[in-house]
Amino acid sequence: MSGKRATIYHIAEELGMSASYVSRALNDHPLVSQKIKEKVKKKAAELNYRHNSHAANLRQGSSKTMGVIIPHITQSFFSEAIAGIEEACFANNYSLIICQSHESFQQERKAIDTLVRQNVDCILISVSEETQSAEHLEAARDTGIDIIQFDRYLDKIAGYKVINDNLEAAYEAVKHLVNEKYKKIAFIGGPEHLPAFKLRKEGYIKGIKEAKLNIPFNYIVDNALSRERTIEAATELLSQKDKPDAFITVSDTQALAILQLAESLKIEVPQQLGILGFANESFTELLRPTLTSVDQQSKELGKQAANLYFGKSNEDNTKELTDEKLVIPSKIITRQSTLHKGAPASASKSGKRTAAKA
Amino acid sequence: MSGKRATIYHIAEELGMSASYVSRALNDHPLVSQKIKEKVKKKAAELNYRHNSHAANLRQGSSKTMGVIIPHITQSFFSEAIAGIEEACFANNYSLIICQSHESFQQERKAIDTLVRQNVDCILISVSEETQSAEHLEAARDTGIDIIQFDRYLDKIAGYKVINDNLEAAYEAVKHLVNEKYKKIAFIGGPEHLPAFKLRKEGYIKGIKEAKLNIPFNYIVDNALSRERTIEAATELLSQKDKPDAFITVSDTQALAILQLAESLKIEVPQQLGILGFANESFTELLRPTLTSVDQQSKELGKQAANLYFGKSNEDNTKELTDEKLVIPSKIITRQSTLHKGAPASASKSGKRTAAKA
DNA sequence: CTGAAAGCGCTTACAG
DNA sequence: CTGAAAGCGCTTACAG
Numbered sequence A, B: 001m002s003g004k005r006a007t008i009y010h011i012a013e014e015l016g017m018s019a020s021y022v023s024r025a026l027n028d029h030p031l032v033s034q035k036i037k038e039k040v041k042k043k044a045a046e047l048n049y050r051h052n053s054h055a056a057n058l059r060q061g062s063s064k065t066m067g068v069i070i071p072h073i074t075q076s077f078f079s080e081a082i083a084g085i086e087e088a089c090f091a092n093n094y095s096l097i098i099c100q101s102h103e104s105f106q107q108e109r110k111a112i113d114t115l116v117r118q119n120v121d122c123i124l125i126s127v128s129e130e131t132q133s134a135e136h137l138e139a140a141r142d143t144g145i146d147i148i149q150f151d152r153y154l155d156k157i158a159g160y161k162v163i164n165d166n167l168e169a170a171y172e173a174v175k176h177l178v179n180e181k182y183k184k185i186a187f188i189g190g191p192e193h194l195p196a197f198k199l200r201k202e203g204y205i206k207g208i209k210e211a212k213l214n215i216p217f218n219y220i221v222d223n224a225l226s227r228e229r230t231i232e233a234a235t236e237l238l239s240q241k242d243k244p245d246a247f248i249t250v251s252d253t254q255a256l257a258i259l260q261l262a263e264s265l266k267i268e269v270p271q272q273l274g275i276l277g278f279a280n281e282s283f284t285e286l287l288r289p290t291l292t293s294v295d296q297q298s299k300e301l302g303k304q305a306a307n308l309y310f311g312k313s314n315e316d317n318t319k320e321l322t323d324e325k326l327v328i329p330s331k332i333i334t335r336q337s338t339l340h341k342g343a344p345a346s347a348s349k350s351g352k353r354t355a356a357k358a
Numbered sequence C, D: 001c002t003g004a005a006a007g008c009g010c011t012t013a014c015a016g
Helices: A010-015 A019-026 A032-044 A052-061 A076-091 A105-116 A135-143 A166-179 A195-209 A225-237 A254-266 A298-311 B008-015 B019-026 B034-046 B055-058 B076-091 B105-117 B134-144 B167-181 B195-210 B227-237 B250-266 B298-310
Strands: A065-070 A097-099 A122-125 A144-148 A161-164 A185-188 A248-249 A274-278 A292-295 A325-328 A329-334 B065-070 B094-102 B122-125 B146-150 B162-163 B184-190 B248-249 B272-277 B294-295 B326-329 B331-333
Touching: A010 A019, A010 A032, A010 A225, A019 A032, A032 A185, A052 A225, A065 A076, A076 A298, A097 A105, A097 B094, A105 A122, A105 A135, A122 A298, A122 B122, A135 A144, A135 B167, A144 A298, A161 A166, A161 A292, A161 A298, A161 B019, A166 A185, A166 A195, A166 A292, A166 A329, A166 B250, A185 A225, A195 B122, A225 A254, A225 B162, A248 A254, A254 A274, A298 A325, A325 B326, A329 B034, A329 B105, B008 B019, B019 B034, B019 B094, B065 B076, B094 B105, B094 B294, B105 B122, B105 B134, B122 B134, B122 B298, B134 B146, B134 B167, B162 B167, B167 B184, B167 B195, B167 B248, B167 B331, B184 B195, B184 B227, B227 B250, B248 B250, B298 B326
Parallel strands: A065 A097, A065 A122, A122 A144, A144 A161, A161 A325, A185 A248, A248 A274, A274 A292, B065 B094, B065 B122, B122 B146, B146 B162, B162 B326, B184 B248, B248 B272, B272 B294
Antiparallel strands: A292 A329, B294 B331
16 A cells, blocks of 8 residues: 545645635536646646545535446346446446345345445346345435336336336247247246236236137246246146146246256257247357247346436337336347247247347 | 435434444444444434445545456356455455456556545456556556456566466366377467466467477467457368367357357367367356366455455465465366267266355 | 635544 | 544535
8 A cells, every 4th residue: 555645635735726626627617727627637647646436425415326236147137237237327427336136135135235325326226036025225215316127126116117028028929939839838937026027927828818728727837936946847847748848938047947957858849849038148049959038138228227317218229118117128039949840940040139239 | 315314413413412422333332332322223223324435435544345347247257256256245344346347458447447436445357358558557556455356467566366277277178188089289369468368378388298299380379369369260270181179268258159160160079179168157068069168266266356355365275375376276177078089978067166056 | 717614424533 | 431523535605
């Protein structure tokens, strides 16, 4: 550690002017001449001066910092969302603090607390699978922090939600499978207290009804977000006489688990079993067979969520903003895992959306 | 936005005591009785009081915040390192600010600047591939911030470096390939100004010499970290008469590119071509064939780096701490992509280290 | 165009 | 065991 950090007082002293004037010059105040600004900035650089944002924040009551809480940084869905958020923050000269909940309600509360103490101006959150209560979010809001939810949200708390057309997406997924001649389509869902998962289930049911498929009651599995629960449920379904010929899941992790299960059971995908995932994680196209998945435009999702705070929502890429909900369209990326018997595998790598490659 | 945030003065007023005493009670000062502490904390909760760390930081000169700068959050190597850092921060009641450089020197400088302004106590960094100068790191250190490097480091700046036994690892990689009967082993490297890559190349050369292999000069490719450069170089090598029968790379992204290139060229892996990657990214075991890779214990790497700051380096898991370098051992995870002709594929999924599954 | 002064919310030597 | 007071480094009405 070297000597003390330089402050505006040091600069002021060296330059024979007041600290207030230095502050204005440094902040490009309009009433300060270009000449003085340059002089001050030069001296600041010379003294290796760094703006102390804690002091500024304390004074101004704003931290120019945004916080984001997500379940796992390791899922590319979330890391891409963060990339989008980062872009928006960067453009608005904001800093970003990232926290993970690791799908735990307790850790989510801890993270909220950290962010409140850091005096963030806004919290972007995709809640953990355990989160049912919104009290921690409301407490944060009570201290004056904006709360914006994305992807995984709770309806009971007011404020913006940036989400996908979940019902539509699952409905389209069923239509795609029916198109590919799958008839016995099972659904592996997530916790129903989160609307994102509930709506996907509703979309699935809508599709099943419309196609007039005959589905046994136990083809619908709730609250199986974990790999373990998925394998357990899928193993049971695949071992009964009346087994499914396709699975729709609500995450790629679930879809991957089923794909690996099928491999170990020597069930051929897609010939004997179709598998469709959600989120279009980066690993989906590395699998063999490659995995069909619903692309949620995660980066766009994150960017729009952040821009909602900055008041610059770009509605070009969105469907609607009603009821405080901003809906980002999703799109099925068709790959090998849902091409039924006889279809040539080479036709599977269908077009990726422009937005996805950014 | 609701009313003003409660401060210690509000609590003091309501309780008829001084702000200083409230502050002490809240901070569990030993001279304050348990009774009063409870009373104060209860009132604090009642008023929805939140500690303002900007004020505390300003007063104390420390922010209890650590910053980390990495090239990409999307690579599981880095997100796992962050998980380890996070764990250490959590245990020490520190907050963590994550910044990405996106492999750009300019963005890395920006990130340093952000962290300095946020008054972080310490910066953990894995530099971008473009980074050759350490001036920005030195400038940060001149403001009193500790700089700890991990994985990708510059030797020219003093301070701790937490790294792998890079030379050893590459040397062992060659030995493994030689063992599997590969004889014409090519090396796709990274920018040589970063010791991590330079040492891997040296390890490769040591292995080649020891095995007395006859390697054409152009089998050694420098500075090909990007997917494009890798494909370009590998395409050229694989199209010549005297083509390699194996590739050692310095990243799994490079290895993946070569695997996909081989697939498109109808070159069989591992029978005709062995491929060995670096970092043991999570996607390596999802590929077909699965990819042999050097596991760098990324989570441990991150954790040890953070703990170096906290002064609690756990040397159980490390080799040495000389010359300010803490070396984390790495380990080859043998998978299908490097099993030569005739070897049964089922024998490939060798043991994963305990540390890796945490 | 420029400066003196107050204050953001906390912590901590100092004093009792 | 408890309090008054100073000060961390900045910004910004207010005054000129």
